[in-house]
Amino acid sequence: MSIEVEKLSKVYKLKKSQKKVAVDDISFTIPSGEIVGFIGPNGAGKSTTIKMLTGILVPDGGTISIDGMNFKKNRKQIMYKIGVVFGQKSVLCWDIPVLDTLKLFKDMYKVSDSVYEENMRLFRDVLGIDEFINQPPRLLSLGQRMKADLAASLIYNPDILFLDEPTIGIDVLSKERIRDFIQKINRERHTTIILTTHDVSDIETLCEKMIIIDKGSLIYDGTLEDLKDKYKTTDLEEIIKNIYRNGEMKYA
Numbered sequence: 001m002s003i004e005v006e007k008l009s010k011v012y013k014l015k016k017s018q019k020k021v022a023v024d025d026i027s028f029t030i031p032s033g034e035i036v037g038f039i040g041p042n043g044a045g046k047s048t049t050i051k052m053l054t055g056i057l058v059p060d061g062g063t064i065s066i067d068g069m070n071f072k073k074n075r076k077q078i079m080y081k082i083g084v085v086f087g088q089k090s091v092l093c094w095d096i097p098v099l100d101t102l103k104l105f106k107d108m109y110k111v112s113d114s115v116y117e118e119n120m121r122l123f124r125d126v127l128g129i130d131e132f133i134n135q136p137p138r139l140l141s142l143g144q145r146m147k148a149d150l151a152a153s154l155i156y157n158p159d160i161l162f163l164d165e166p167t168i169g170i171d172v173l174s175k176e177r178i179r180d181f182i183q184k185i186n187r188e189r190h191t192t193i194i195l196t197t198h199d200v201s202d203i204e205t206l207c208e209k210m211i212i213i214d215k216g217s218l219i220y221d222g223t224l225e226d227l228k229d230k231y232k233t234t235d236l237e238e239i240i241k242n243i244y245r246n247g248e249m250k251y252a
């Protein structure tokens with residue numbers, strides 16, 4: 001499942017007829033089966049873009065094609081094929097046990113018993129969800145909640161997974177567990193993954209390709225290797241700082 005984005009834009013209407021251009025005419029392609037780091041400084045427009053790519057927000061301009069389908073015509077088909085996790089906000093039912101939400105998703109997405117069992121085994125083994133599966137999300141720690149969200153977004157085997165800051169506020173060991181899990185899903189199921197993160201080591205360990213945006217505009221689309229060659233260093237944090245600084249100067 002590839003994603004093609006062309007001239008995508010989003011303008012938020014603020015008070016007193018002011019406007020904020022959050023995403024400004026960006027185009028990119030995400031090939032099937034890749035893990036792509038979707039990077040940019042705070043306020044760059046990453047979450048806004050992900051919300052448009054997952055059908056939560058309607059773009060003000062441009063087109064999104066998900067394996068040749070679009071939200072206007074094929075909304076339902078697309079919804080079966082994509083999963084999304086927002087580190088800052090849960091998609092789970094706040095007050096009911098995680099297990100009940102997973103069962104609800106099983107029914108909603110028409111997941112067979114065998115696929116459900118297989119996935120639950122994976123979530124138990126790799127994410128350790130048994131520890132908190134009978135608790136409602138409101139009683140969970142941030143890391144547990146994130147693992148529950150990951151399970152819910154993958155219980156129906158989506159072809160594309162959007163992860164908006166899935167490691168925010170997560171301890172080092174849990175982070176490693178979440179990264180291993182993301183890698184496993186990508187390798188074994190060829191799930192296309194779009195990952196937003198401010199953690200440079202997330203990008204180092206997971207992504208071959210990076211898309212960088214700043215102030216709503218695309219500023220890099222290519223491999224990590226090419227970026228390291230271009231900046232003549234392997235220090236990704238330094239490279240990213242440089243790019244963000246240049247952006248600041250350009251827009252100052």
Ligand SMILES: Nc1ncnc2c1ncn2[C@@H]1O[C@H](COP(=O)(O)OP(=O)(O)OP(=O)(O)O)[C@@H](O)[C@H]1O
Binds near residue numbers: 014020047
């Ligand atoms: N609902 C909204 N109404 C008005 N402006 C918004 C809204 N959501 C986001 N914005 C603005 O749009 C811009 C992009 O925000 P967005 O949340 O997409 O950034 P981001 O790249 O995800 O940043 P972060 O790394 O901090 O999560 C910001 O300037 C933000 O203030």
Ligand SMILES: [Mg+2]
Binds near residue numbers: 046047048164
């Ligand atoms: Mg964001």
